Amino acid sequence: MDKSNSAQRYVNQALQQAKLAGARIADKHINLAVTGLSKSGKTAFITSLMNQLLEVNEDAVLPFFSTKREGRIIGVKRSTQVDLTCSRFAYEDAIAGLSGSIPKWPQSTTGISQIRLVIRYQKKSGLSKWLREDGKLTLDITDYPGEWLLDLPLLDMDFAQWCEYSSKQLMDGKRAALANQILRDIECIDLHGPGDELLLQRTAESYADYLKQCQSAGFQLLVPGRFLLPGELLGAPVLHFFPLSLSQLKEQNVDLSKLVKGSNIALLVKRFEYYKQHVVRPFYEQHFKRFDRQIILVDCLSALNKGVHSYHDLQAALNWIMQSFAYGSSNVLKRLFKPNIDKLVFAASKADHITPDQQVNLVKLLDSMLRDARKQLQFDGVVTESTLIAAIKASTSGKTQVNGEMLPVLQGTTEEGASLTLFPGEVPTSCPHADFWQNQGFEFPKFAAPLLGERHALPHIRMDQVIDFILADKLV
Template sequence: MRKLIDAILTPAKQARTLGANQWQRWFLQSEHRFTITGLSRSGKSMLFTSLMTVLKYRSEEQYQCLPLLRYLPMELVDQMWLEPLNDLPMFPVEQHIEDLAAGQWPPATESVAGFKLIVRLRQAHQLKRYLLPYTDVVFEFIDYPGEWLSDLPMLGKTYTQWSDSAWAQQMNAPQQRYAKSWHDCVNAFDFEQPPTPGNVQQLVNAYRRYLQEAKSKGISMLQPGSFLIPGSGFDFTQQGFTPLPSRISSDVASPWTQCFTQHFEAFKHQWLEKLKKDTFRQTDKQIILVDLFEGLNHSRSHLYQLRETLSHLADTFVYGNENWFKRHVLQQQGIAKVAFVATKADLVPVGQRDALLSLLKDVTRGATARFKDGEVQFEHFLVSAIQATDEGSHDNALRYMNDEGRYMEAEFEALPPDLKSMPEDEHYPVLPAAVPPDYLARMLNGKGLDRLLQFLLEK
């Protein structure tokens, strides 16, 4: 019997010797490429930090976290390690842990980072152990500023198309509230003067001030968001542009339209195309983080704009479950699984989370409508990367520590289950929870990550 097994397995062993890398890639590795997509303030940095920490403690310390994650059974985990992802800088998880220890939430992402997380599983079946002693489950993650994400839809537009749409958005709520100074600047500007570098910079600086003000007030659809952070590498001081009223942008002979068209095309080709190719590369699973609290804290119109933003973003990615030949031989693939995740779910009482999940489904309905014919599996999840609150004295209350270190209790009104149920001028304050002293234990007891990973990893 042993000779028979050896006769069957010898060719396979020889193939493994001749092409070890290819063998490992085909049979010893289970690869999962994730794009974690999230607009600014959606909680990407905290989610990455928590995910890396939880998986480390689960595999190395045998900590009983992620109880519903059946795909990576604790008893079969041999080891886990991190590796760089191509030429990307490593995600700064150690610095983020130091920030939490100092009582500070991790800072917003301002540059791209990535890593590979490899979990080595021992084979449970005797025959499999003889041929394949282990399986490496490889996760690839990329973190990037949310401002870059909102710029991707610009790739499909001309300057005039983008300018007209951006200007139209600024004339409606909620941007209209914050665009007055910018519009006053444009109305007073003399477009008969030539677009010299100084004149261009005057307009660009005024537009950036509007973008910064609107961002601070919770506006999600701001373009170009890359102008707000230094990490893009695009020199907006030399090749900046702004949207213009249609009386200018529609005049193809206008020196301003010609100048801004040239700068707009440079922005797309020198920055956005490279960004999409390098940062949003091959991926088969996507996590879309959604911060509902930013909209709830401001107004219903903010949430309507968030729905519009997510709908536009769904058009920038390739979706669809390709066949094996295309995925493994031609290296062509679309995103086959999408998880819509409402972050910071610990900021509402348990009794309000059904409403929060319903609101998430309503806000993302424009994006999910693009997943036709069942080619893409998608689900909605509530996730707490860190359990920063405790149960209150009744079902609609939570306890938390404020910035002054005082343990507080807050009561909650009922959350709207959809946009139409939210009064136009009403808003729901966001709980100002500080970093708890026992942040590590609260990360390990975060909620929802096990269900999220199980959905993404299961066949």
């Protein structure tokens, strides 16, 4: 490699880091992370977020975005992505699909993607107003699977602890009914026998199938997350491990502190540790620790639809996720060397799938699910917000007469193209009693993407409030 080119590359990297540090000192850079478990609406959310900002001075409807209301947004544009090793969020593809004569929902993402916006605005007050006529805020948006976030607590577990935790899950309630095959596969393995890579691969694939069955049944707390969304690791030996039952370890007299090199148990432990150090930890160091603000999308409605086990497992997953965050108020040193998330939004997604009179109930339900996790956040001084959104609104609300009584209803189009009018049901404000799960009449509809026509800004519910919470304090 030419030494002059190499030196220039390092100079350019240093300049880029200096610019980023300068922006952080000036508090004019936000690294926003967006996550949520599968089907929570991450792709739709980021598509709508970008769309609302890019159309902010055109036909975007954002009455609660204070900076827009004050007329201080000069313009917003996309900018060059800094991290060249990360996929670019496919905004253009998403908009193209939504803008067609038969609109299509954006394709779900299966890995990390990023995109950058620059917001130019008129300064509001203070000394900075007189130093420059206008200001710029750089917004980096990172999309990553919530399933990967579930893996971070594994960093604090050894193989024995993970086996103990997983054994309890495998034997619990509805999961146990799905675990018959994987338990049989695991019990057949001679742990002291010579390492059989094909056997471990087949058993790991069986364990991944078990996790996928759990996900289809409505369970949310499923680890390792990469078994569900392997990304570039599909088929790699680093994913060819699985937990063992405590009874099996005892019956085969396994001493995890004295493993025979090359044995099946030694390979399992080695791969578990490798997974932690070379898959989970780099995700934390390269991405997670740099986030300033976080949006977590929560699909409460699907959990209600699938039953009490799904509701409680979603709540457990949220509490599990909260263990991973480095929270606290930002200051200059923290922003330079160890940025902390100082604002957090929990958003119940798909608010267009309930009637407007049930929206307050949905927020209360989300708050009740977050009660335990929120206590630590409040202690750490994190500003949190619970809300509901429809990133891309796919229904309209109205009323219809039934037996002489006017009832609220939703109107939309099914994925098959048929018109649909229904009352989905009442949303409970907290964990429902047993009779709700036995007799609940909640019907979670699946609507087709809305027909935009001549509009460029996507229809939504409460995206303007989320934008204001995330951005407005930096646009002053």
